[in-house]
Amino acid sequence: MHGLATNFVYFFVYFASVFSKNDQIFTVYRLIPRTRVQLEFLRNLFHKDYELELDFWIEPSKNGRPVDIMVGQKVQSTFLEKLTANGLNFTIRVNDVEKLIKEREHKKWRKTVLRDDSTNRDANNAGRYDIFRYKSYDELVTEYYINHNITNYVDKFTWYIVPNLNPDGYEYSRSSTNPQVRGWRKNRSLRTGCTHERCCSGVNYGSSENRCSHVYHGETAFSELETQAVRNFVKIHRQEMDAFITLHAHSQFWAFPYGYLTGYYPRDVKDLVCTCMFYRYSNLQ
Template identity: 30%
Template sequence: MHQIFPRNENDLTQLQKLYEESDKVNFWKAPSKINKSVDIMVPQVEKRNFLDFLSKHHMTSTIVVKDLVKLLKAKEFDLRSQIRLRYPNERRLNDDYSRKLYLRMGEYYSYVEISWWLKYLEQKFPNLVEVISIGKTYEERSIYGVKIGAKKREPSRIIWIDGGIHAREWASVHTALYFVNELVSGYENDALITKYLNLLDFYIFPCVNPDGYEFTRTDQYDPAIRFWRKNRSPQKCFAHNGSQFCCKGVDLNRNFDFHFAEVGASSSPCSEIYRGENAFAELETKAIRDKVLSIKDRLDAFITLHTYSQLWIYPYSHKKNAYPSDVNDLKNVAKQAVESLFKLYGTMYRYGTGPETIYAYSGGSSDWVKQNTPTKYTYTIELRPSSFNWNGFVLDKRQLIPTARETFEGVKVVIDKIIEEHKFDPRKSIFNDYR
């Protein structure tokens, strides 16, 4: 794992070009600003070419991890030995509801386990939870989520939350599961959660890229597999220097029809940020699009969870100084959200558009939702750790619950704002017999 700090615009340009065009190295942290770290995983067979690239452009790197495979094996051993170890104040009483709901928080789960749990919740809480499948993947997996909300007299306003659109970002999947756990277990046990579910419906999809997610679990010690980013769509081939290259997968968060293919995406099928042949070419992005459009008139918030860098990103991200007309409201709520999040553990988030916080990119889901539906609050949240760390894709299990809990505190700010703006009357929102 190499870490580079671009010193000037030329360094930044060359690294961005490598990021968009290379299929040989894997960027964990993309180039964004001068003097901001760039983390690149370099396979041993590419070491010579990578060093030649650095020499050609007069750049230097620091090796932060010499043997990533060895580290992954050591980390897995370390995690197994830490199951009972917790940070101070990490667990609170309401976390123990996970025992009631048969899925212990603070662990990484397979997609089969996740799907089973969602169906179990529907069976156990039929008046509160409904399993939703929005489509199938290339490997015939259903893209499952849950609708959570008490029975209402009229159709409710909706908050959408998803995770796992990038396969290697396991902590985002856990955070979405934690939200499900808190909402379901908190109903009639926590006054605030009960109010939320009496007034709103939550559509939560813990993993919208299940093929990619499961692929990363097939060999957790092979960096090329564990840190796979894309989905697993069929191979696309292209010719280069007289040779033909074929690679699987598309970066789903570059495949939405928002300034498609303009910036921060690659036309090379072997790139980790390959945008696809055209917008909505992928089964997963089509499924998200179709479900969002079917509920767009009731959708008040669209929140997509990613890792990592501790960022709360609002539209638009395709270029600098591009904002929706209600950007001040989006910005103010983001500011309040990161302040609320900070109060729990002191975790510091930055907020802004993509170019203001990380880098410009087009084809993202939250930008598409903002531009093409009446949805007001659309956010991309980059979870722990901060951009000063390199290991965000292998987040220590001991940090999973704190990460999810503090993020939920931020999301509550969005929920409270929606309730405030709609001036809901709880007395009119639910059936008398919802219990």
């Protein structure tokens, strides 16, 4: 019996290693659009990311702002031809994403954080991504008696904490070191209408209407069980809530949700911008 169990374990390990193995290298390219034509080309590429299975780590926003795209080896030549045709130069930010993931996991760095340090680097300097840099969010408990500010936060406010808004999507992203799996953004509900087994939904500004896209926004607002759960929870407690904060693993942004109408902002928008800029350019973590 012991021998059978041992053989089963060996078989399971072999099975897992075979089916988690990735057959291509994924590289992250950095592009900086300089003209309106180049920017429009990148925006069109973003909205049709499913055609080449591209993954935009930093999406196109304006001229002079970097755009980072993860590209698989199988479509690399086609991708580079498109860049050349549009006069776009590039630098390589990450040569092999899966190799970097494995190195970070070996060091047991647990949280995925993309550090965009482009403002302090030359455009030709590849820099580096701390995509698995450890970042602890348990200070509210561990520093309660040490940090006076945290003591006040805990004593004066009631905290409602949702540790994971997308449990099945997150669990799937941990199932392999394949960058296409590790960078999964959507849930895992079954859908029809594209070439993938699961065409699932997420919600995000700058999203796509195509079901096969990495950033498909869903059929309607609150079409998914995950977003419905958040909506219902907020409705129940809306009279008690003074602030709503989300922590994102991919990029370090300070965002506030007032983008659905042009020129419409909250009364304290200047305070929000000042707070954002203070943390952006200060030495505070």
